[in-house]
Amino acid sequence: MAPPRHAQADTVAPMSQRPEAENLHRERLELLRHLDRLTDGPMTVLGFVWLGLLVLDLTRGLTPGLQFLSNVIWVLFVLDFLLSFTVAPDKRAYLRSNWLTLVSLLLPALRVLRAIRALRALRLLRATRSLNLVRLLTSLNRGFRAAGRAVRRxxxxxxxxxxxxxxxxxxxxxxxxxxxxxxxxxxxxxxxxxxxxxxxxxxxxxxxxxxxxxxxxxxxxxxxxxxxxxxxxxxxxxxxxxxxxxxxxxxxxxxxxxxxxxxxxxxxxxxxxxxxxxxxxxxxxxxxx
The missing domain is CATH 1.10.287.70 (Helix Hairpins)
Structure with missing residues (x-):
């Protein structure tokens, strides 16, 4: 006895959806690679500038103009990350391979601690030092990625x-x-x-x-x-x-x-x-x- 028509439709539909899903996955990967190639040069330059601003921030502090430049670069980094995350076909895999980048983008939003540094509380100073340590490590990781883009071999x-x-x-x-x-x-x-x-x-x-x-x-x-x-x-x-x-x-x-x-x-x-x-x-x- 032949199976019902609705059963045949249910078996044909998943088989037709698999090639479409695979094609969509490949297209998104190719688009992500193309996007990385387009932003490779600018992100490399901004990565080195960001690292230089971090060194100045930790040693002498930033002037209002340099602080504004740091904020602009941070916004560009956030936009680049969000765009790549949106295009990436596997969101979880992308986050697993770029979690340090995500942390480095979240840390500048926590600079509210600096606004109350005048209190000079011991716990606040320790929290600020720990925050700066995480900032340093995550920014250094971004610098490593910029160096990897600049030096191919x-x-x-x-x-x-x-x-x-x-x-x-x-x-x-x-x-x-x-x-x-x-x-x-x-x-x-x-x-x-x-x-x-x-x-x-x-x-x-x-x-x-x-x-x-x-x-x-x-x-x-x-x-x-x-x-x-x-x-x-x-x-x-x-x-x-x-x-x-x-x-x-x-x-x-x-x-x-x-x-x-x-x-x-x-x-x-x-x-x-x-x-x-x-x-x-x-x-x-x-x-x-």
């Missing part, structure tokens, strides 16, 4: 750029978190001394001063971890560069030596051939009466 140049960003932002964070009497007594009273201190931590040499705040200690641990992970790679890359140059030089000298040997060997072969050609004549001459 993942080589020593890319690692050197990341290390420079870590040093600049890390020094600003340490200056903001470790503004305490022990640090000032150790001579760490400005951005340049903290930049030197951060560089020593990154090259695993360390320093005499040990951070006193929880945020400073956590940031120091991250800096040391990055230094251990990357310093060996940079050292190996520099060593391989010089070894490669020596090998190229030796290769060039070896080619000259081989050419000379080939010429000498060719001359010897010609002399041996001439001697062999002359031997039968001499033997014939000796055999005559």
């Amino acid at each position: 993942r080589g020593v140049g890319y690692v050197a750029l990341l290390t420079l960003l870590v040093a600049l932002v890390g020094a600003a964070g340490m200056l903001a978190f470790e503004d305490v009497p022990p640090a000032r007594e150790s001579g760490l009273t400005g951005y340049v001394p903290w930049l030197w201190w951060t560089a020593m931590v990154l090259v695993t040499m360390g320093s005499d001063y040990f951070p006193k705040t929880a945020e400073g200690r956590f940031l120091t641990w991250l800096l040391a971890l990055y230094g251990f992970a990357v310093f060996g790679y940079i050292t190996a890359s520099v060593a391989s560069f010089f070894v490669g140059r020596d090998q190229d030089a030796e290769g060039g000298e070896g080619e000259v030596t081989n050419a000379a040997l080939r010429r000498e060997l060719s001359a010897l072969r010609q002399e041996v051939a001439a001697l062999r050609a002359a031997l039968p004549k001499r033997e014939g001459e000796e055999g005559e009466p």
Whole structure:
């Protein structure tokens, strides 16, 4: 007995909807890639500017004009994120892969804490330091993404750029978190001394001063971890560069030596051939009466 017509319609409809859903998924992915290509350059530039404004904010504070510029860049970042989120076919997967970006966009909205910083309450200061730590890490993540867009090849140049960003932002964070009497007594009273201190931590040499705040200690641990992970790679890359140059030089000298040997060997072969050609004549001459 044939199935009812409504049952046939129910089985045909899902089968016809699957190709449409797959096509829509592919179209949205292609649109998302196209959107990323269009916004790649501007977002890269704005990412570096945003990171520079963060360094100024943590070290000296922003003027009203720079604060307005920071707010404009933040709005552009929010619009770019919302547009990509709207186009993305899988919303959950997009949020899972961009959750740090989402956090970095939510943090500027919490700057209401700065309006009441004049109270100087201990809890408020701790909350502000913790908020700045999260801002620093999330903004550094955006800086890493901007560096990845600027340097396509993942080589020593890319690692050197990341290390420079870590040093600049890390020094600003340490200056903001470790503004305490022990640090000032150790001579760490400005951005340049903290930049030197951060560089020593990154090259695993360390320093005499040990951070006193929880945020400073956590940031120091991250800096040391990055230094251990990357310093060996940079050292190996520099060593391989010089070894490669020596090998190229030796290769060039070896080619000259081989050419000379080939010429000498060719001359010897010609002399041996001439001697062999002359031997039968001499033997014939000796055999005559």
